[in-house]
Amino acid sequence: MKSYMKATVAVLAAAVMTLSACGRGNDAASSGDGGKSNLDIALVSKGFQHQFWQAVKAGAEEKAKELGVTMTFDGPASETEVDSQLQMLQAAIERKPDAIGYAALDPEACVPLLDQAKQGDIPVVEFDAGCNSKVPVTICKTDSKTAGALAAEHMAQLINKKGKVAIVGHSQINSTGVERRDGFIEKMKKDYPDIQIVDIQYGDGDHLKSADIAKAQLAAHPDLAGLYGTNEGSAIGIVNAVNELGLQPGKLTVVGFDSGQAQIDAIKSGVMAGAITQDPMGIGRCTIDSAVKAVKGESMDDVQDTGSFWYDKSNVDSSDIKPKLYQ
Amino acid sequence: MSQLLTVEGISKGFPGVQALDGVNFELDRGEVLALVGENGAGKSTLMKILSGIYTMDSGRIAIDGDEVDVNDPKVAQKLGISIIHQEMNLMPHLTVAQNIYIGREPRTGPWLRDGELNRRTKQLLEGLNIHLRPSQVVGDLTVASQQMVEIAKALSYDHTKILIMDEPTSAISISETQVLFGLIRSLRDRGVGIVYISHRMEELRQIADRVTVLRDGQYVGTRRMDEVSDDEIISMMVGREISAGYSSRQDVPAHTGELALSVRSLSTKKLLRDVSFDLHKGEILGFAGLMGAGRTETARALIGADPVSGGTVAVNGKEVRISGPEVAVRLGIGYLPEDRKRHGLMLEQDVAFNVAMASLSSNKAPLGFLREGRARKVTDRFIKALRIKTPSSRTMVKTLSGGNQQKVVIAKWLARDCDVLIFDEPTRGIDVGAKEEIYKLLNDLADEGKAIIMISSELPEVLRLSHRIVVMSQGRVTGTLTPDKADQESIMKLATQNIEDVAA
Amino acid sequence: MTTQRAEDLADAGTQSAPGESVAAEAARSGRFAALGQGLQQVLAFGTLIALIIVFTIASPKFLTITNLSSILLSTAVIGILAVGTTFVIITGGIDLSLGTAMTLCSVVTGLLLTDAGLPLPLGVLGGIAMGALIGLINGFNVAVLGLPPFIATLSMMLVAQGLALVLSGVKPIYFTTVDGFSKIALGEIIPKVPNAVLVLFGLAILAGIILRKTILGRMTYAIGSNEEATRLSGINTRRWVLAIYTLAGVATGVAGVVLAARLNSAQPQLGVGYELQAIAAVIIGGTSLLGGRGSILGTVIGALIMSVLINGLRILAIQTEWQTVVVGLVVLVAVFADNLRKRRAEGGGHR
Ligand SMILES: Nc1ncnc2c1ncn2[C@@H]1O[C@H](COP(=O)(O)OP(=O)(O)OP(=O)(O)O)[C@@H](O)[C@H]1O
């Protein structure tokens, strides 16, 4: 009995500590220069620790400040925690904000909750990834299939439109993982028949796992011409694999996705040929903007593509690309 | 009419050990057959074969003249064979009732009927004169009470024809033994055949009709109890002449009078009230009492294994605070627990590992390295000295016979060389010959100047070995006797004192 | 130590006078005991060899120096975690905080080496010290507060995860400015053998010696076999549990440093799930979750089995989903085989 109580206290203490760790992400924009408009917007993201989400958050905060609305930004510790994200969404609905911005981790699990939001008359806009629901009025995202095709286009050019290519994916479930992969494959099939996609494996975006996967792929196919990593972790895994195997920079064409210091370094050093970046700050801005419009009842396109961009050694420092690279 | 049970030529080998080698015996209806033999002779193994736990390598078993194949405990149950195991097989987290009727719970469809279960159990326990509540959790009970639950369980099968009891009294006290004997007699009169295993001669005299002796897995012979003397049985068991149990009592006082341990007003929240006694160097202080009198609790409180609510302890005249067993051992006080399986042994480790446990800290090389070679040598010495029957010091303790496991616990504490040793039921499950050796050992330790507390439920043993006897009842010391003034009667009177006070 | 061996008893035979020839028997059975002790490891080692043979036949790309080197490197981090947690599991405990605690250690190393600009050895020691501290706290919660290990380390898993994110500011910490840091994992003192692998083997040998030859190891087995009996033998079990968890924490710290060195960065979001892989490796290696039984050699072989298996499946381009299924099945089979072996050894004719 006694030890049971002790256990409970310990768990609670741990939970509080973890929550306070998460909490630091939330408070930044909440004060704003409030007063002008009292709109309260709750963003529930797929994550908050990854640089990408930090950039989305920064963009959103920027826009929130500009429009004079208050916002919160929440997300689970890892992108596999569908359940805890749903709890965050639930909590957001119960708070009764003026609008909710939501990025779905799982396209089905969120459906009943969004219905609940609708019953509560809370307009929902989506960002990055959608839910299979009619409730949201719009989505601000990178069109991942287009982005995947863009990666394929550059990869094909770089390897002279022929040879073997493999993919290190980050998820076979979530929509960005699937669409970035499918956009890439479809483009190759359609336009570059001499390029053969020999293997696709998934490393959950874990740097270590992705490195081991890339090494195994290189062992199985020593004549591999190109490797495509569908997110930052996967791409860096490939870079690590190349470094660990001591391959000559450029011998293997590495195409990455997203940005981050390590990827930028790899591009500058030549280990990575180039990568696709999105405009996460643009996503953030678009989300807040749309949310405010939704509250006012203005109409918007169903999908707002915030764009995807190829960057390599030549343009990595350009004023076009630089703001879109999230560190 | 043919014999109730006929067993012929049973053999059973374990890897490297021939536990049984062509054993025969017969059991009649309405008979109590004693089965005796030294520790490791194969008694438990034989009974486990009869109850379907082990399968025999060769041999023949017939019930009512029909050959049967007891290859599973379920089959044994169907044939009317029940067993009370030497090592208890209860589930500590379940209640008394749940343990007794495990697998046979009264139910309606998928729903358990707890009320009915407890009612049935209550009836059974009352009929057996066992004072336990059906809803008590078995893990909270003392060893003795657990043993009574085992007995109740074995007797709860209505159609039992053959009842096997493997040392059922080793953990219970005289009064419960008498209750048990009453039960055995009534079962016998109903025609049940009973195999009774024990190392206590005086019990066999009371209850058995015939006795079968095993030695080293072999059948030695069967005699009628009223035609054979104790010495004859013992020499059949050990294969040579020794006489047991007739040496005289201790001289009083034998010790120098130097205090080793002095306990004043020791109390615990649960049971103990103002327990005080002195222990001198060179003295064997016996502790007698009924089960639950607080003897084990006194020992555990003394060494800091259980929390204390008041009282003082002085070692060699200096007051000390003993916050845990490690402090007790550092002060030279060792405790041999009564429940060897739960508190004394690491069953899955080998003999040397167990023997070394208490003396590790005093026997290590720099950097915390173990002195394995030395530990094995010490173990081998004790294997010889205590005649522990084991293939080697590397044998897993679990596979030793019950009595030999007990010897391993004793060896562990002898290896530590403590000044004060508390033996809690040290001869439980130990055969007659080995008992004599342990008695001699206790005497030798006392002669060396060690102070010894011996808790025992066997009054003859207490009377014979102790220089003084502390009698406890319901958590209090009700008297201290010298052996010249003590006898079974005077001890029992003190042991039941408080109870009578309350009743009056 | 705990396995009951046929060989061990083989010479004993029936004894007419027990005790008289015991010393001689002990001497004779000694050589068998050493052999028998390793039975589980032999079994695991056999599995490992079998896997290597199967994959070699299935793909000519498997058995190359480069790929073997990759396999060894991929064993390092999980292997180091597994070696440390073997101690905890032998005491009958479990440590769920391994993965995130490792991450926290790599973050601490990162901060010490980049933000604080400490010299390399100090940063490394700092990461290891962090691991020891986490282990100490786990040990305190288990031994002194009496919390069940599962709960104590579950809460630590969350605390460590949170702290890693807080301390790093939710950003990776790069070691690009710290010269030679990645050499800790990727340098090759022995050609084709990355240093991370040497760290693993060095640590494993040390841990093996501690477990078999020192009092700390003895206490690990004793507490796992019967904690109450250990306590009543006059041993301060709390102190030893504390020491054992701390030791496991040191290994976690080492894993954190090696991980950071291999990635040349501290990734604060990594680590969840690594604890289960480490525990799986320990179990495949024949260590019992019930406590009292296990070995470091087994654990190392278990970790190698896991990485060989995963690498082989990847080379054969088996779908990622199926890889997971196969690894799960291997854990199941390992535990089942161990049970079977144990039942045979003990039961005699038991059915
Ligand atoms: N499961 C087992 N594996 C190996 N050896 C065993 C096993 N069970 C019993 N033995 C051995 O068989 C022999 C007979 O053991 P058994 O338990 O039948 O003795 P016992 O007569 O009941 O002794 P005690 O009076 O001490 O209870 C012993 O040498 C013992 O070590």
Ligand SMILES: [Mg+2]
């Ligand atoms: Mg027996």
